[in-house]
Amino acid sequence: QKEVEQNSGPLSVPEGAIASLNCTYSDRGSQSFFWYRQYSGKSPELIMFIYSNGDKEDGRFTAQLNKASQYVSLLIRDSQPSDSATYLCAGSTGANNLFFGTGTRLTVIP
């Protein structure tokens, strides 16, 4: 069973703080990981992907992957109210499909 688990939250952080979103996965064969952001009533949009152990940075976003611990995280620096959304973690074993977590709802308080 391929599973991706996320803390459903909600997670609240003050504006300007670092938001940390976490995800664990059960299938050691998982190779690729993705973070999607979903605003209320909208569809998910891809914000980051990571394939290798370590950190990957893109602007205010940093994705971290630890395959030994089967752990993926997303850090959002200098959080803004516009970052308030649900964040979905997804994994892939290399086949065509992705396996999604249920999402973590983030609220950034001005």
Place this chain on the structure above:
Amino acid sequence: DVKVTQSSRYLVKRTGEKVFLECVQDMDHENMFWYRQDPGLGLRLIYFSYDVKMKEKGDIPEGYSVSREKKERFSLILESASTNQTSMYLCASSPGQAGSPLHFGNGTRLTVT
């Protein structure tokens, strides 16, 4: 930019009706997917297709069928709509390379009364 277009943003149908949800992508992607999203349950895969006329069942195919006659178009069919199929339906596409990200359409919010 990849564009995935779903034909309807909102749809209201009656129980027992046959419902067609259409999805078109413009990036020549091999793979196309249909998900439904419900509060607390996340995204659940209904069907996906990796080539024209090919389809694979996802986690919750019961009550649904799909059609892919052309590479760019993937249709989801509710043979006889029921109230428990009220949901947000999301179409997605991805290139043929394994582990590629999915690109989603805007979604269709279907209400079955």
